[in-house]
Amino acid sequence: MPGEKIAEGRINAPNTFFDGASTYAAVIGMVDDEGRYIPLENRYRPAVGDVVVGMVTDVRHAGYEVDLNLPQGGFIPTRDIRLTLQLGDFVICRVKTVNEVGDVDLGEVRRLPKGKIIEFPSAKVPRLIGKKSSMIGLLKDYTGGDIMVGNNGYVWMSERSDMPLLLKAIKMIERKAHKSGLTDEMANFLKSQVGDRPRTPTGGESEEGMEPGSAEGETASEPGYRNEQSGSSGENYGQQ
Amino acid sequence: MASSEGKIPLIINGKRTDGRDMEDLRNLRIEVGVIPEADGSAFVEWGGNKIVCGVYGPRECIPRHGASPYHALIKCRYMMSPFASLEEHSRSGPSRRSTELSKVIREVFENLIIAEKFPNTQIDVYIDVLQADGGTRTASVTAAAVALANAGIPMKDMVASVAVGKAGGMLAIDLNKLEDNFGQSDVPFAISHRDRKVLLLQMDGLLTRDEVIQMLEMAERGCDKVHEVQADALKRFYEKGEEEAVKW
Numbered sequence: 001m002p003g004e005k006i007a008e009g010r011i012n013a014p015n016t017f018f019d020g021a022s023t024y025a026a027v028i029g030m031v032d033d034e035g036r037y038i039p040l041e042n043r044y045r046p047a048v049g050d051v052v053v054g055m056v057t058d059v060r061h062a063g064y065e066v067d068l069n070l071p072q073g074g075f076i077p078t079r080d081i082r083l084t085l086q087l088g089d090f091v092i093c094r095v096k097t098v099n100e101v102g103d104v105d106l107g108e109v110r111r112l113p114k115g116k117i118i119e120f121p122s123a124k125v126p127r128l129i130g131k132k133s134s135m136i137g138l139l140k141d142y143t144g145g146d147i148m149v150g151n152n153g154y155v156w157m158s159e160r161s162d163m164p165l166l167l168k169a170i171k172m173i174e175r176k177a178h179k180s181g182l183t184d185e186m187a188n189f190l191k192s193q194v195g196d197r198p199r200t201p202t203g204g205e206s207e208e209g210m211e212p213g214s215a216e217g218e219t220a221s222e223p224g225y226r227n228e229q230s231g232s233s234g235e236n237y238g239q240q
Numbered sequence: 241m242a243s244s245e246g247k248i249p250l251i252i253n254g255k256r257t258d259g260r261d262m263e264d265l266r267n268l269r270i271e272v273g274v275i276p277e278a279d280g281s282a283f284v285e286w287g288g289n290k291i292v293c294g295v296y297g298p299r300e301c302i303p304r305h306g307a308s309p310y311h312a313l314i315k316c317r318y319m320m321s322p323f324a325s326l327e328e329h330s331r332s333g334p335s336r337r338s339t340e341l342s343k344v345i346r347e348v349f350e351n352l353i354i355a356e357k358f359p360n361t362q363i364d365v366y367i368d369v370l371q372a373d374g375g376t377r378t379a380s381v382t383a384a385a386v387a388l389a390n391a392g393i394p395m396k397d398m399v400a401s402v403a404v405g406k407a408g409g410m411l412a413i414d415l416n417k418l419e420d421n422f423g424q425s426d427v428p429f430a431i432s433h434r435d436r437k438v439l440l441l442q443m444d445g446l447l448t449r450d451e452v453i454q455m456l457e458m459a460e461r462g463c464d465k466v467h468e469v470q471a472d473a474l475k476r477f478y479e480k481g482e483e484e485a486v487k488w
Contacts, residue, residue, distance in 0.1 A: 001389065001398050001433075001471055001474065002394070002395035002397060002398050003395065003396060003397035003398050003432070003433055003434040004434070005434075015394060017354065017394070017396065024434070026394035026395060026396070027389070027392045027393070027394050027395075028389045028390070028392065028474055028478070039392070040392075040478055041280070041389075041390065041391065041392025042394075043298060043357075043358070043391075043392050071297070071298050071299050071300045071301075071358065071360065071361040072300070072361075100309070100359065101309045101359040102358070102359055102360060102361075121392075123392060178478060
């Protein structure tokens with residue numbers, strides 16, 4: 001609960017604050033076995049280096065405006081990129097700078113092929129990626145398409161994937177994000193839906209300089225990935 | 241209502257009109273996540289009060305020139321439905337009363353929300369009273385605190401709220417409509433849970449100094465009880481998982 005003490009002394013963790021003697025929770029969350037604080041809900045605040053997924057909402061002379069599920073959109077300066085984007089294109093990029101009032105400049109832009117973007121709670125993104133991308137790998141294997149997860153909580157999915165199944169699976173992760181053993185549960189669920197044999201991603205997935213290999217690397221190196229430990233924290237509600 | 245004071249017996253055989261003791265709260269039930277479209281929401285049923293609260297944002301500030309580059313604006317809109325109580329409420333536009341309540345509720349949360357993290361934005365808190373039975377402002381604060389927690393908006397503290405009043409010559413907690421209208425005094429409190437700050441205190445009617453001090457103690461105990469219900473509601477919601485919780 002907000003205002004609840006997490007630890008004596010200062011702990012540098014997001015979604016907490018320090019009053020001079022102790023550290024307190026600022027959002028609803030839970031403390032795991034190792035005393036780490038895991039938020040259950042938060043509002044995404046962009047940080048330099050974050051990987052974000054978004055949609056181009058405005059094309060201007062100086063650059064592109066991108067919807068990032070934030071109060072302010074992100075901006076891609078034209079001089080930094082070679083590709084030409086169009087209104088409605090999905091992009092994955094890295095946050096280059098964030099200024100004091102929350103304006104975001106983006107770099108390392110890559111266009112994503114046709115697909116769909118859905119919203120996902122940003123606090124639960126680490127669970128959607130899983131340890132060493134295990135969850136995302138599982139989803140890719142069983143739904144036969146590519147998936148990109150941004151720290152901002154936008155999830156892009158390729159039109160090739162089995163959308164209804166994928167949406168169902170993602171909804172399930174969202175609902176059970178705080179439970180342990182989620183990856184195994186997901187594996188069982190997907191098996192029961194698809195059958196034993198994982199569907200290998202169909203060839204020729206890549207379009208316009210986008211290789212599935214590098215995409216995987218991108219996802220795995222996301223900062224959200226740092227929080228991979230949340231596996232064993234399901235029973236910690238008593239400490240709330 | 242000073243004119244009708246004392247005309248109705250509010251305490252009979254040491255019990256209040258609804259059978260409660262002086263320190264008993266009415267039944268309080270809180271549900272979290274009742275509005276799927278909102279970032280955070282809560283429903284509070286407190287005695288005869290039924291209140292829905294939805295929180296949206298931080299989102300783009302409208303109008304834009306009103307935005308502050310230093311912190312998020314907190315906007316609060318309390319509204320009583322036309323059918324909320326026996327009295328005439330005509331249409332549900334802003335009235336003198338609802339404007340006041342919006343303001344006091346907003347000020348409670350301006351003290352709690354860590355708004356500096358979201359410059360140039362606004363956080364909207366919409367409170368709708370569906371059914372009113374005395375003490376809607378305290379129930380609204382209670383609901384809004386839960387909804388803000390559900391929205392994941394960073395706050396320094398949780399807040400619970402309860403009214404203490406004087407009915408039939410005795411101090412009583414959580415007044416119902418009858419006691420509010422025909423009692424001597426009504427004092428709503430909102431007290432933050434961790435640092436015990438009084439964030440809302442209004443007084444209606446006359447009280448002695450000792451009575452006010454006694455009331456503060458009663459309110460603190462009452463707020464602790466309310467806080468427990470709030471914590472329990474949030475805990476239940478996150479244990480259940482969102483989908484199931486909506487089916488209340």
